[in-house]
Amino acid sequence: MRLVAALTTALLLGMAGPAAATTTHRDSCAGDLLFCENFERLPTGGPSTLDWGVDTRNGTLSVERARRGKVLHLHTVGNGRAFLRVDDFAAPGNRFYGRLRLRVDAFPTAPDWAHFTLVEATGSGSAEVVRPIGGQYAPTVPGTFWGVGADGGPTGDWTNWRESAPVTEDAWQCFEWALDPAGNRVSVWIDGVANPELTASTTEHGGNAVPFVLPAVDTVKIGWQLYQAGPTPSQFDLWMDDIALSTHRLGC
Incomplete structure (x- = not known):
């Protein structure tokens, strides 16, 4: 019976195909990646690595042990910030994908229209500060929602939150994004599911008349x-894990 059960399980997994595959924590940095950090090799406490830098104001970053292995704990006070920073980044053709596992203890419920971001990409050739993962508290609903992934420069997309993409508190989720210079497109997936309503492109960026151009x-x-x-x-507490940047979509 055990053999039959094992064969049945293997068959079902095979039928599920690549979309059902998941990456285990310890091999999340395997392969040819542009950048990867799963915190397993780092000591607990304040980050100690030459692979990435830190950008904080009224905030801290620390490596902690958790049930899933080591994770990065971010803590901010008020409107502070705490970022892991990847400098000297270069993707072939300026086209790349990102992945992040995330748990947020609580999102803002005041003041009205409180705006937050979690991923930021900058560079030369454009004044845009591209923020593919971010959102806003909307008192008119009320609720807190993820928003369209273009923000700085002329776009003003941070006001373009989507009721179809509510945030989830105190639960691990997987976020993916892609920046593609073909059409200056920013795409987002949450837990492996595409969220086209969060897409930005050359002309799809909050209705602004000025074209959106990726740096x-x-x-x-x-x-x-x-x-x-x-x-x-x-104050805000969140935990991150399995951060990766790649030339191809990595999946969750």
Whole structure:
């Protein structure tokens, strides 16, 4: 019976195909990647590595042990920021994918229109600060939602939150994004599911008349920043794991 059960399980897994495959924590940095960090090799405490830098204001980053292995704990006070920073980044043809596993203890519920971002890409050739993962508290619903992934420069997309993409608190989720200079497109997946309503492109960027143009990305920051003072809650805690940048989509 055990043999039959094992064969049945193997058959079902085979039928599920690549979409059902998941990456285990310890091999999440396997393969030819542009950047990867799963924190397993780092000591606990303040980050100690030459592979990436830190950008903080009223915030801290620390490596902790968790049930899933080691993770990065980010803590900010008020409208502080805490980012892992990848400098001297270069993707072939300026086209790349990102992946991040994330758990946020609580999102802001005040002040009205509180805006937060978790991924930021900048570079030369464009004034845009591209923030593919971010969102906003909307008091008119009310609720907190993920928003369209273009932000700095002329776009103003941070106001383009989507009711179809509500945030989830205190649960691990997988976020993926892609930046593609063909059409200046920014794409987002949440837990492996495409979210086309969060897409930005040359002409799809909050209705702004000025075309959206991706920079030649040389810096990627991954972490947390809130932009309004006096938020509720007054401090934020989140945990990140299996951060990767690649020339191809990695999946969850």
